[in-house]
Amino acid sequence: MPHLPNLRHLRYLVALADHGHFGRAAAACFVTQSTLSAGIRELESAMAVQVAERTRHSVLMTPVGLRIVARARLLLREAEALMALGAEQARPMSGRLELGVLPTIGPYLLPRLIRALGARFPLLKLGLREDRTGNLLKLLAEGRLDLLLMAFPYDTPGMERMLLFDDAYRYVTAADSPQAAPPQASARSVSEADFEGESLLLLEHEHCLHSHALPTLQRIGELAQASYAATSLPTLVAMVAEGLGSTLLPDLAINGGILHGHEVTVLPLAEGASARSVGLCWRRGAARVEDFRTLGEFIAGWAQAELQPWRPALPGG
Numbered sequence: 001m002p003h004l005p006n007l008r009h010l011r012y013l014v015a016l017a018d019h020g021h022f023g024r025a026a027a028a029c030f031v032t033q034s035t036l037s038a039g040i041r042e043l044e045s046a047m048a049v050q051v052a053e054r055t056r057h058s059v060l061m062t063p064v065g066l067r068i069v070a071r072a073r074l075l076l077r078e079a080e081a082l083m084a085l086g087a088e089q090a091r092p093m094s095g096r097l098e099l100g101v102l103p104t105i106g107p108y109l110l111p112r113l114i115r116a117l118g119a120r121f122p123l124l125k126l127g128l129r130e131d132r133t134g135n136l137l138k139l140l141a142e143g144r145l146d147l148l149l150m151a152f153p154y155d156t157p158g159m160e161r162m163l164l165f166d167d168a169y170r171y172v173t174a175a176d177s178p179q180a181a182p183p184q185a186s187a188r189s190v191s192e193a194d195f196e197g198e199s200l201l202l203l204e205h206e207h208c209l210h211s212h213a214l215p216t217l218q219r220i221g222e223l224a225q226a227s228y229a230a231t232s233l234p235t236l237v238a239m240v241a242e243g244l245g246s247t248l249l250p251d252l253a254i255n256g257g258i259l260h261g262h263e264v265t266v267l268p269l270a271e272g273a274s275a276r277s278v279g280l281c282w283r284r285g286a287a288r289v290e291d292f293r294t295l296g297e298f299i300a301g302w303a304q305a306e307l308q309p310w311r312p313a314l315p316g317g
Contacts, residue, residue, distance in 0.1 A: 003046055005043060005046060005047065005072075006039070006042070006043070006046075007075070007076065007079055008039065009039040009040070009042055009043040009046075010043070010072040010075060010076060011029060011072075011076060012025065012029055012031075012036045012039040012040055012043070013040060013043060013051060013065075013068065013069060013072055014069055014072050014073055014076065015028045015029050015036070016036070016040060016052060016059060016061075017061050017065070017066070017069040020058070020059050021058075021059060022036060022037055022059065040052065047068070049062075049064050049065075049068075050062055050064075050065070051064065051065030051068055051069075052065055070142055073142050073143040073144060074142065074143040075143075076143065077143035077144075077146075078143075078287060081286070081287030081288055082287060091123055092290070092291065092294070093121040093123065093124050093291055093294055093295070094121075094123035094124060095123070095124070095125065096124075096125045096126070096127060097124065097125070097126055097127070097146045097147065097288070097291070097295075098126075098127045098129065098144065098145045098146045098147075099126050099127065099128055099129070099145065099146065099147060099148070099149060100128075100129045100130075100131065100136035100139060100140060100145045100147070100148040100149070100150075101128060101129070101130055101136075101148070101149045101150070102130070102131075102132070102133060102136070102149070102150055102151060102208070102209075103130050103131070103132070103232065103233075104151070104203075104208075104209045104233060104250070104252075104253065105149060105150070105151065105252060105278060106128070106130050106149075107256065108252040108253050108255070108256030108257075108258065109149075109252055109256070109278075110128070112306065113299065113302065114126065116298075116302050116306075117295075117298070120298060121295075121298075124295075129144075129145060132208070133150055133151075133154055133208045136148050136150065137156065137159075137281075140159070140281070140282070140283060141158070141283070143283075146282065146286070146288065146292075147280050147281060147282040147286075147292050147295075148280065148281040148282070149278070149279075149280060150208075150278070150279065150280075150281055151167070151208060151209070151276045151277065151278055151279075152276065152277040152278075152279055153277070154208055156281050158283070158284055159281050159282060159283060159284060160281070160282055160283075160284050160286075160289070161279050161280065161281045162279050162280045162281075162292070162293065162296040163277045163278075163279040164277075164278050164279045164280065164296055164299050164300040164303060165277070165278055165299075165300060165303040165304065165307065166275040166276070166277055166278075167250040167251050167252050167275055167276050167277070167278055168250065168251050168269075168275040168309055168310070169248045169249065169250055169251075169269060169275060169276070170248065170249055170250075170251065170254060170266050170267065170268060170269065170310055171190040171194075171246060171247075171248060171266070171267045171268070171269055172237070172240055172246060172247050172248070172249050172254075172259070172264050172265070172266050172267075173240065173246035173247075173264065173265055173267070174240060174241055174242070174243040174246075174263065174264055174265070175241075175263040175264055175265050176243065176263070177243065177246065177265070189267065189268045189269060189270045190267045190268070190269055190270060191270040198245075198246060199244070199245035199246070200245060200246060200247065200248075201229050201230065201236055201239055201240060201244060201245040201246065201247045202229065202230075202236075202247065202248075203230055203231070203232075203233070203236060204229075204230070204231055209233075209250070209276075229244075229245075233249070233253055233258055234258065236249075237249075237258055237259060237262055237264070238262065240262075240264055241262035241263055241264050248269075249266075250275075250276060251307075251309050251310045252278075252307070254266060254310050255307070255308065255310055266310065266312070267312075268310075268312065278303075279296075280292060280295070280296045280299075
């Protein structure tokens, strides 16, 4: 049977990669620098490779060292999950979960949801990381996160997913724009023809939000002068309010108050327009799948009861 690496040494290696300094890595592991250095040397000897290049002032991980670090993160995460299995059988939905969430979802959903989760699962502690989808999936694959709260459709190879609820899109334009001018504007819907010559403001390509919104109208990419301009939804809304163009926003953001303080008009899209789906995503074969599914079932039920679709204001309301 081959000699297996020591988990403690793998933890030293991951800390060294994260901190890039033996002293800081040792402090993070609560050991002396000499102990950490000796552990790294033992690991290199056991694996017959050099994982780091050392100088008097810096540490540089070797290419093979970086590959080992990526695998070590997953091993350590699964080892922690293995040790927690017994406790979870006695106390399901307990311990800490590292949750990644999109910036187009988190601010508009989590404040209310976390309070409900705390009341339902008081022994569950969530660590939150907000970032773009591609970055979060990378962290999930590396074992730095346990699961993601994200939007679909999105390609997630090697992952399992659980769809929770749909989040419809609405057309948002400046209050004094031609689209908002008719007295009964709030009673009508925006169709494909309305995008002729329209200046449509969208988030940068790295954000997945508008990759879900664009297919809602058959030829929107051809009809609209799409401008990938903003890096965040608040910036996007401010640009729309200034009359620089119109945009598409999901119900979560609208009902979450993103339009407060801005002179804009919200109109529904024509019948048949699609919505993004919000769901959970985790590594296939993860140790805490049952907890993830329990969490997903709770969020889906909570969303059905608590999240209402945006509706136009009634005349005179």
